Amino acid sequence: MSEKTFMVPNPPTPNKAVEFNPDICIGCNLCVDVCPTDVMMPNPEKKMQPIVLYPEECWFCGGCVEECPRPGAITMLHPTQQRISVNWKRKDTGELYRLGMMNPPPPNTRPPSG
């Protein structure tokens, strides 16, 4: 282990609220601009993804994801205590699924109405 260990406060709950994919995010900060509760801050390094500073203030509205011009750059993550609760069962087979499972079934690609 070469990395230094720092004195930091415990990770907040929820840990993240949103997660960035640095390969897709262009650091445009549109998500930072529109967040109703100012959860994220611009990265001090230009063109880098924002920093989630106040995840416990997130309302989980998903507005940041809707605002993002680069699909896949930002993902909203329900808190683990919510993710673990979203369960469903295939009627025919009785198979059990949950949000966040290790090997999820293939996505349902049907878009919403409208």
Place this chain on the structure above:
Amino acid sequence: MSTWHECVQRSGSLPEWPYPIDYDKENEVVTDVMVIGGGVAGLQAAVNAARMGVKVAVLERGHAKRSGAGGAGVDHWHGAVTNPCSKVTPEMYTNACYESMRGWTGGHVRYIITRESWDTLLECEKMGVQIRDVRDEFKRAEFRDDRTKLMFAYDYRSRHVIRVWGYNIKVKLYEEAKRLGVNIFNRMMPTSLLTSGGKQGRRVIGATAVNTRTGEFYVFRSKATVIATGGAGRLFDFSPEVTSSSSMGNMNSSGAGEALGWKAGAELVCMEGSGPGRLSGYAYAPYSMANAHNTYHGTPIVDAEGKEVPWVDAFNRPIKDQPGRFLPSEGQNFILGEGIGISRYLEQFRNNDLTHDLPERIRRGEFKLPLYADLTRLTEAERRCIFGMMVGNEGKTRVPIYDTMTKAGFDPDKDLFQAPVTLPEGYAHSNFWSTGVNTPPTIRSLGGGGFLVDWDLKTNLEGLYIGAGGNLFGGGCHGESHTTGRYAGRHAAAYSRSAPEPVADAKQIKKEKESAYHATQQSKKGNGWKEINAAIARIMRDYCGQYKNEQTLNLGLRLLGELKSTELASAYASNPHELGRLLECHSIITVGELVMKASLQRKASNSILNFQRLDFPAVDPPEWNKLLPIRQEDNKVKIRELQLDFHLKAPYVSSYEENYQKHCMK
């Protein structure tokens, strides 16, 4: 890298505040109409004032493009009784609400809402919100009118609640406001209303605010003002780590508007009313689990072995088939619908529901947990409408539920959606995801009370109008916020045209500025905002809970005062964000004091306000069947008495229609 923790551990250094801070800088904005709160109500007020050709400024706590409780979307629009398919009149609807609440709601506000709800929705359609099934996706469905392509919810016969594709409604309103030249100031925490001569009870002529990114101070001078803020969600409980994700009101809900109005001398009413904090967030991600309520109304609920839970009508009679869940039953003219800001329904207007003895039947073993929503038992149109149209457009459902769940493989055509596993009594209400039974019983939420307004939606203060859902006596939820905002915006604009120039009192501004920055000048040892907020909530739960008496209320007031002069006075804000949250704590305390003072005035228990005085246990004594509007004059509480039907008494006339025509400014 996404989080602060990752950032500091990678770089080994603390990132600096990213925005330029200038606490000393004072900005002045002069406008005709100022709107405080840029949610759906506030932007409607702004748009409609701007259309009348006046200059408009909006102060928004977050960013107006997506902010507010209504900013995350809407899937059904209430009270659209003047739509061409409706079989309900404004009088029928208003009377149904008023009688259900036995008079404890502002009938005039309800009437204004029902007269203009459909018009407001048509304007949203012009802005680009889809309100009709233009792609004929639901052709010939029971809930669709094939001529107008409108689709209806709850009551397919009466057709006054309209299903809408409103996930982008806030964005469209925002674009319209920008197009009309509305001057929007985002990240503004308002700290006071300015009044003529700086005196309580005088004309409102502006506001002061702090920018919560830069810390700069703002002085707004306006001829007319509209308050369009949300509720005080952080008053009785503060546990955002647990509750934020499952609440339908966000962190910015600090009761700022009510606090501003109360301090300026505005009159409020029924602030003593509260209810169990069923929706305070001790729940699951909204709409993420099986239930049969509002958006999911009509959804078949089955037990672990596939046995379906029966439905009953408003009179507790069994409903035999699925279509019956969406129709009024014998003895009903029409069904009002859920989510309109009233806490009780007369049977003749009540919704069909899952059988009310479900908890007992679960306890007996007749239905085995877990329960599931079996959408496959619905018709294709009904299933797609619930999961795909409503879930996908209702607030917090487009990205958080529809996109997230379908990406994870959920398919409503094939899958059973599990309900929370909770206490049997948790299934007494068909909104299972909100699991009200999980909320600690000491947590209350304010309900039904708010600003007292006249037929112009004007307060007792000259120049101050209210357009809102939650903090307006007689207001409701999403659509009601749009409609009252729109009406208040028109009236504020009209007033501003002939109103004298606002002259702010320099002493008041100086005093407000000093107090706004107090927390930045305290020792770094001082408390942070979360500590303060949690303490306020504790005092409210303990001393202003479901059961109150003169002593507990006075002790509670004393402790709120203690907190203000000790822990809050020495609280420290290290940056403008923390400063904004601390200023919100001032708002929350002010609302707490208002609630306790209003509670002290009602010396009787009241079943509609869910108000229990241990020292006055007689419930609903006739001599207390009156409103007690409350305000401050020289910082002293002033109370008067008002009849419940004041809106149809002198100086008004006895007919809703005539009063409306006289005041609607059409």
